[in-house]
Amino acid sequence: MTEIRSVKCACKDCVCVVEIDKAVKKESKYYCGDTCAEHHKQKSGCDHAGCECKG
Incomplete structure (x- = not known):
C-alpha cells in the first residue's frame, strides 16, 4: 500500500x-x-516562490 506524504x-x-x-x-x-490557513486575512500570497495565491 502507498502512503500519502504530501x-x-x-x-x-x-x-x-x-x-x-x-x-x-x-x-x-x-x-x-x-x-x-488564515484565508489571507493579512495579505495576499504565501511567500513561496512561483505562487501568487490570493486566498
Whole structure:
C-alpha cells in the first residue's frame, strides 16, 4: 500500500505542495503556511516562490 506524504495546499488559488507532517492543519485541511490557513486575512500570497495565491 502507498502512503500519502504530501498534498496540494487546501487554499484554492495556491499551487504549493506540502508534506503532511510539515503542513499547517486547520479544520481538517492541510495548508502550506499560516497565511493560507488564515484565508489571507493579512495579505495576499504565501511567500513561496512561483505562487501568487490570493486566498
